[in-house]
Amino acid sequence: MNSPLLLPILCYPDPRLHTVARPVKSVDDRIRQLIPQMLATMYEAHGIGLAATQVDVHERLIVIDVSETRDQPMVLINPVIEWASPETRKGEEGCLSVPGVYDGVERSLAVRVRALDGEGVQRTIEAEGMLAVCIQHEMDHLMGKVFVEYLSPLKRTRIKSKMVKAQREAMKE
Numbered sequence: 001m002n003s004p005l006l007l008p009i010l011c012y013p014d015p016r017l018h019t020v021a022r023p024v025k026s027v028d029d030r031i032r033q034l035i036p037q038m039l040a041t042m043y044e045a046h047g048i049g050l051a052a053t054q055v056d057v058h059e060r061l062i063v064i065d066v067s068e069t070r071d072q073p074m075v076l077i078n079p080v081i082e083w084a085s086p087e088t089r090k091g092e093e094g095c096l097s098v099p100g101v102y103d104g105v106e107r108s109l110a111v112r113v114r115a116l117d118g119e120g121v122q123r124t125i126e127a128e129g130m131l132a133v134c135i136q137h138e139m140d141h142l143m144g145k146v147f148v149e150y151l152s153p154l155k156r157t158r159i160k161s162k163m164v165k166a167q168r169e170a171m172k173e
Helices: 029-044 129-142 153-172
Strands: 049-051 061-064 074-084 088-093 103-108 110-116 122-128
Touching: 029 049, 029 061, 049 129, 061 129, 074 122, 074 129, 088 129, 103 129, 110 129, 122 129
Parallel strands: none
Antiparallel strands: 049 061, 061 074, 074 110, 088 103, 110 122
């Protein structure tokens, strides 16, 4: 079996990152092929989560693996947060679409999410800690929101300038 193809990850401030993802109509062969590609891309980039939006596929699909061993992938198709704890905490986040940038974002400590898995079976996931944060972060991507949008306008402007400059430098190479 061939290894899955890696997908290019969109980098902030790419406007496509602000596209609101539409629901996945059916878990068909196209989606079943996309899942291992997204997982391989996420693992290769040393991430713990990846939304389809980040690879320019604007459908409600997320892959996550917060395990230390990097062998417990989770697939969430058409995820819906049914409940989020009122208790929140500000934690440092990073993003594969905003490489090298980390900052504090306020998130619920726990969430309950309903989603289809990679086989199209509906599941309910109760998550807390890192998994809860990751789910909320990736679901923001599906809504066209990048974590830097939680930061002050000044920080956002600095990050945008830094990212544009880095992309220009990369094109020169």
